[in-house]
Amino acid sequence: MIDQRLPEMPCRELVEVITDYLEDRLSPIDRSRFEAHLAECEPCRLYLEQFRQTIRALGRMPEESLSSETRGALLAAFRGWSSH
Amino acid sequence: MGIESNDHALLTALRDGDERVFSDLVERWSGLMLRLALAHVESRAIAEEVVQDAWLTVLRSLHRFEGRSTLRTWVLGIVVNLARSRSRAERRATLASSESIVDPARFLAADHPRWPHHWAVEPVPWRTPEDNLLADETRNVILEAVEGLPAPQREVLVLRDFEGLTGGEVCNILRLTDTHQRVLLHRARSRIRNALERYFAAPETT
Numbered sequence: 001m002i003d004q005r006l007p008e009m010p011c012r013e014l015v016e017v018i019t020d021y022l023e024d025r026l027s028p029i030d031r032s033r034f035e036a037h038l039a040e041c042e043p044c045r046l047y048l049e050q051f052r053q054t055i056r057a058l059g060r061m062p063e064e065s066l067s068s069e070t071r072g073a074l075l076a077a078f079r080g081w082s083s084h
Numbered sequence: 085m086g087i088e089s090n091d092h093a094l095l096t097a098l099r100d101g102d103e104r105v106f107s108d109l110v111e112r113w114s115g116l117m118l119r120l121a122l123a124h125v126e127s128r129a130i131a132e133e134v135v136q137d138a139w140l141t142v143l144r145s146l147h148r149f150e151g152r153s154t155l156r157t158w159v160l161g162i163v164v165n166l167a168r169s170r171s172r173a174e175r176r177a178t179l180a181s182s183e184s185i186v187d188p189a190r191f192l193a194a195d196h197p198r199w200p201h202h203w204a205v206e207p208v209p210w211r212t213p214e215d216n217l218l219a220d221e222t223r224n225v226i227l228e229a230v231e232g233l234p235a236p237q238r239e240v241l242v243l244r245d246f247e248g249l250t251g252g253e254v255c256n257i258l259r260l261t262d263t264h265q266r267v268l269l270h271r272a273r274s275r276i277r278n279a280l281e282r283y284f285a286a287p288e289t290t
Contacts, residue, residue, distance in 0.1 A: 010201035012191040019270035023251065043206035050207060054277040057217040057226060058245035064115040070132050074110055074139050075103065081143045082101030 009033035014044050018051050087151030094155055098146060110139060113156065116247050117163045122231075123238035124171035134170055138163035153256055160257045164239065171235065185274040210284035222283070229279035237272035244269050 006029060014037055020026050021034050038044055066074075087095065097105040114135055121131035141162050149158060190205040216222055230238060236258075243254045255265050 010191075010199075011203045012186075012188075012201035015186050015274070016270075019266055019273060023266060025266065041202075043203045046209060047207045050210065050281070051273065051277055053210075053217060054273060054280060055245055057222070057280075058241065058273075058276065059248060060218060061223060061226065061246055064118040066110070066114045066118065066135060067132060070136050071107075071110060071114075074136060075107060077140055077143065078101075078103060078106045082098075082103075 006033050006036070009037040011037075011041060011044050011047075014038070014041075015047060018048060022052075022055075088154055091151065091155040095146070095149065109159075113159060114139075116242070117160065119242045119246060120160065120163050120239060121167040121170075123233075123235045123242065124167040130170065131167075134167050135163060138166050141166070154253075157253055157256050160243075161259075164257060168235075183271060185271065186278070207281065208285045210280065212284050217280075222280070225279055225283045226276060229276045233272055233275060237268045237275070240265055240268040241272035241276075245273065 009030070014034060017026060017030065017034065021031065026034060038048065094105060094109070117135045117138060118128075118131050121134040122128070125131050125134060138159070142159055145162075149155070153161070190203065191201050192199050192204045194200050196202070212222075230241065233241065239258055240254060240260075243249045243257065244251070249257075251262060251265055251269075254260070255262055258265070260268070
């Protein structure tokens with residue numbers, strides 16, 4: 001149920017607080033305003049879905065790794081370090 | 085706070101000179117360390133140097149590690165400090181500025197009679213199935229956008245979204261308040277979304 005007494009959360013405010021929403025850091029009132037707005041606003045639902053897609057894509061980027069030269073140098077340093 | 089039991093085993097092995105344990109840690113954490121270094125230095129070669137320095141610092145300082153944080157938090161904090169000091173030497177810090185999450189021109193004015201601050205230019209669906217977000221070309225769009233981020237935003241994005249660390253650990257590594265961490269994360273994510281939007285939702289030529 002939408003609480004009619006709460007001031008509406010306009011689109012411009014909603015896009016500012018999406019991470020707070022996803023991290024569950026909105027106040028209960030703002031969370032209600034957020035969800036009430038979302039239920040009524042197709043473009044904001046699309047925006048939120050694209051935001052989530054972005055986060056998922058970031059979590060699946062290829063790994064970086066050190067060059068074998070640097071790794072070799074580090075292992076040599078470790079051997080030197082542990083023999084003291 | 086005592087040293088976590090998992091860290092305790094690692095520390096004992098390292099102090100005993102267990103090369104396999106050291107090599108395994110280097111393997112597991114160096115990719116993230118490189119990404120953190122690249123938030124501050126221009127070249128891949130310098131980032132490698134920073135990560136190497138960080139591991140050498142870890143070895144030199146290991147006897148002083150007291151377990152006030154986890155070993156990983158401590159190691160990542162070291163690489164962040166080294167990378168930050170390298171960037172000060174290399175180039176002037178870019179000024180932080182207040183910025184809009186989405187171009188303000190895409191919203192109606194505050195005094196609009198019916199829809200104040202609602203979309204004037206709505207987002208449109210991306211003309212791509214989600215699998216395409218993993219295509220090489222899309223990855224390049226993302227990586228380029230990440231390279232364009234201010235360093236503080238990039239640090240948080242790498243730790244949170246590339247690597248999936250918790251907000252709490254990221255605050256400890258970067259010495260940020262929880263609120264500041266979320267502000268930086270949100271700005272960074274929004275910029276990457278905007279870059280993907282420019283790429284996927286460019287108006288079709290008719």
